[in-house]
Structures are given as structure tokens and as C-alpha cells.
Amino acid sequence: MGKYIFDNLKDWGIVLEKLEELSKSKNLGNHQEELIRLLRFNDNWRLREAAIESLHAIEAPSFELIREVFRLVMREDLYYDVRILATDSLEKLFINLLQRKNVDVENTIPLASEIIDGMERCLASPQPPIFYNALQKSLKQIKKKFNALK
Secondary structure: OOOOOOOOOOOHHHHHHHHHHHHHOOOHHHHHHHHHHHHHOOOOHHHHHHHHHHHHHOOOOOHHHHHHHHHHHHOOOOOHHHHHHHHHHHHHHHHHHHOOOOOOHHHHHHHHHHHHHHHHHHHHOOOOHHHHHHHHHHHHHHHHHHHHHO
């Protein structure tokens, strides 16, 4: 097993410091697999929230990172505050993806369709107003950017 940049996720104080250091140095985009690892870590809400909040620093997000954030938005077992954070980050990541000069349109269209369909399904079911509004706002921006891509 290779060495992780964030090492032991149970030692969350050190992980938070490293995450902040990478964000400030603008090197976080080089460690997207590690961010995905943090987003999947269910044993510490602080780490997940810090990872989500740091996503704004990712200028060239990978499809895998975007999909992982989308999974958080859709996870009904998570509390709404983190799902709202993830919704906002998903919008920003998607927009950053589309603003790249060399956008892989062929693979971006299915990803965008998956996200739009999932968010629309979520909006079609009963949601607390605060989450519903966050979904609606982000979906509107994602659709706008997606339609400009087509």
C-alpha cells in the first residue's frame, strides 16, 4: 500500500492542517484521489466538511471527484448541512470543469446528464426547504453551463 498524503485519517488534526496547507499553496488539485478518500471517510464529519469546503480551490476537477461530490449530495443517510455544502461545491466544480480550455465534451455530457437527472429526481421528492432551495439553485447553474456546452 502506498503512502497517503493525509496518512492516518483518525489523526484528524494533522489532516486538517495538511488540507489547509495544500489549499493555500494551490496544490490541492494534485491530490484529488486523496480528497475522494476524505469524502468517503465516514468516521469523522469534520474531515468530510473540511474536504468539501476546500474543493473551491480545485481549478481542474476530475470526473471522479465530481462524481464523489455528487454521491454526497444524493446520500440520504447524511445530514442536510453536509449535503448542502456538497451541492454548492458540486456546482463550483462542474463550472470549473467546463471552463477548462480542453474540456472533454464527449465524456462531460454523460456526466452532466447523470448529475442533472439525479438532482431533478431529488427535487421531485419531498425535501426540507433549505436543501430544496440549494439543489434548485445549483441545478439551475449547472443546466445553464451545460446548455452552453452543447
